Amino acid sequence: MERHPICSFGTVEGNRPKVRYMKLYNDGLTVYLATDRKTHKVDELKSNPNVHLLFGQEKEVVAIEGTGKVNDDExxxxxxWNREFEHWFSGPDDPDYVVLVIEPSRIEFSDRxxxxxxWEA
Structure with a gap:
């Protein structure tokens, strides 16, 4: 995951998929995505926690299915937190800054x- 910092992040809005690009962070297999608490992503996860991430390039592609939750733990x-977020938030204590935590249930890896x-949980 460290080699591919951008992913497509898919949620479910109503009964339709919704996909957007996001900056990817991880700790082991747990994925973190920073966002604003006022975005549709937050509402979508509260209604349906099922998510899909896709990242990589022509030599390797990774697809992750899992569940996501909104985390506002300090x-x-x-x-x-990193300085890139200063474009959107006043700091790590900004009340609108939240982290989406994705726990994988299935990971597919394709090499070149x-x-x-x-891998399945």
Whole structure:
């Protein structure tokens, strides 16, 4: 995940998929996405926590299915905080700054030869 800092992040809005690009952070297999608490992503996760992430490039592609939740815990927000976020938030204590935490249930990895490996929780 460290080699691919941008992912497509899919949620469910109503009964339709909704996808957007986001900056990806991780700690092991747990994925973190920083966002504003007022975005549709937050509402979508509260209604339906099922998510999908896709990242990589032609040599390797990773798809992650999992569940997401909104985390506004001070420890998590400070751990993830970086100066790039200053474009949107006043600091790690900004009340609108939250972290989406994604716990994978299935990961598919394809290498450049299209060999597929699957991990399931």
């Amino acid at each position: 420890t998590v927000r400070k751990k993830l 030869d299209m060999n597929l490996e699957v």
